[in-house]
Amino acid sequence: MLLIDHAARGSWNMAMDQAILEWVDYHPQIVLRFYQWNPATLSLGYFQRHADRSLHSSSAELDLVRRASGGGAIVHDQELTYSLFVPVAQRLSQSHRDYYDLVHQVFIDLLAEMGVQTQLYVGESAGEAQKSFLCFERRSPGDLILSGFKVGGSAQRRSRQTILQHGSLLLRQSSAAPELPGILELSGATVDYLGFATQVAEAIGERMQVNFSRGDTPVEIVDATKRIEIEKFSNLAWNQNR
């Protein structure tokens, strides 16, 4: 199943990802979703402290949502976001890391066709850079790098039978994170959301041997999203729980 969504608020986007994660547990199939954010939103990694958003003043006015996945904070503004859901028999296998490289390699190939030369980060993930508040100031093997700057990163949430991997491709610099140049600033290239998402879906489908067909979001997923957004991602108890 392929979903290419319109821009939505952060709590809805995260609730939709969880709703699909739960749905795939009962309807095992690979699902690929693309989405954007309106209004621009700061997302915290699952284990980040809410108080730490004070460390980043330029995003202070943004809406906030806590993700179910780990890693650092992300300013979701001028980006393409994807989520990939894969049913698995063994949720802890290290081979699941291969999905990072699979998606990021697709980004590399398609951007190269536009004349944008990105590469995977191959250094160590340890060190002070890993403590940075912003995810895009951290470095982990497999991150997408352009001219020394991180322009793409992904994280996973593993439930019992399904892996959710979601990630961001930084298309343009955001005024809420001026320290992070995007693909436009670093290369001059403009990435069209719908066109690029369609190309990415085709390429991922080829590599995973899946024929993605774009369709409407199943009603039960929409209903679950509404419930999960209220119960969790728009709830202060979740967003400020540490």
Added chain:
Amino acid sequence: MDPSQLKYAETHEWAFIDGDVATIGISSHAVEQLTDLVYMDLPTVGASVSAGTPFGEVESVKATSDLYSPVDGEVIEVNSTLPDNLDLLNTDPYGEGWIMKVKLSSHDAVAKLLDQAGYEKQCSEQG
């Protein structure tokens, strides 16, 4: 604790049963697969847990995973030093790396857990 004396869930948690109290942790195989653990969420003392449902979370670099309770009951103690000493999961997963103690409300779920041989067979089959 002696790993051969423990019971194991298919989801990689172990349980040491002493009367009506179960000590719970995660297997060395799980720790190896998760790699580079950076954070852990513990349950709250007094919380109810039920077999097969999440009781906590761990984060490794780039991935967050649920931990599933292998038993039914009430959390009576947690290893509160563990989140700040996650290396204990690498060095002593069946001892100092224990996660919680549960007062069992039933032994039904315990009867469904694997012994060490069964668990190792599962791990080898899953690769």
